[in-house]
Amino acid sequence: MKYDVIIVGAGASGIFAAFELIKEKPEAKILLIEKGHRVEARKCPIDKITIKSCVQCKVCNVMNGFGGAGSLSDGKYNITNGYGGDLYKYIGEKEALDLMNYVDGVLCEMGGADAKLYSTADTGLKSEALRYDLHLIDAKVRHLGTDRNLIIMSNVYKHLKERVEFIFDTCVTDVGKKNNSFFVKTNSSTYTCDKLILATGRSGSKWISKI
Numbered sequence: 269m270k271y272d273v274i275i276v277g278a279g280a281s282g283i284f285a286a287f288e289l290i291k292e293k294p295e296a297k298i299l300l301i302e303k304g305h306r307v308e309a310r311k312c313p314i315d316k317i318t319i320k321s322c323v324q325c326k327v328c329n330v331m332n333g334f335g336g337a338g339s340l341s342d343g344k345y346n347i348t349n350g351y352g353g354d355l356y357k358y359i360g361e362k363e364a365l366d367l368m369n370y371v372d373g374v375l376c377e378m379g380g381a382d383a384k385l386y387s388t389a390d391t392g393l394k395s396e397a398l399r400y401d402l403h404l405i406d407a408k409v410r411h412l413g414t415d416r417n418l419i420i421m422s423n424v425y426k427h428l429k430e431r432v433e434f435i436f437d438t439c440v441t442d443v444g445k446k447n448n449s450f451f452v453k454t455n456s457s458t459y460t461c462d463k464l465i466l467a468t469g470r471s472g473s474k475w476i477s478k479i
Contacts, residue, residue, distance in 0.1 A: 279336025282467035304333030343412030350405035
């Protein structure tokens, strides 16, 4: 079966690629392939009681699955160019902050609006730090928390699945280009598409380097 776009990886970049595609190209036929589980099925077996350390699951539920590594995290979303990446070097400082604020707006629409937004700007702490020649980095932080984070991811999935076909628990083994189309191979099938987005994140970085 041929698709307009195939996205490999349902972490933050894959999810937002799909989110923007269905908004800008609602007629597009999109497939998203993820080697981990659906968000509701993601659960690390470590319970600190009977299982106290990693048991080497075939696919790590902490790192993989819908939402990526961030889904089971404490859910702190940082809006700053001061740390956390170099996006601003490629697109400009204002543009990078605009994108971060846009993502924050989407997360709020999907269930995060009641999470408090903290800021270091114009605070007494910043002024106090300067008295000791300490320079506090300008940043806003929305503390979503793990439970709310999972709710947001569930809502995002519900929003996307109306327009995007998902395949979970499936590893992509190879990708390539033939004539004017890309092919994407899994253990069970081969798919073709006009456009391909590889969004495998940290856990897929070694695989990406081989590809």
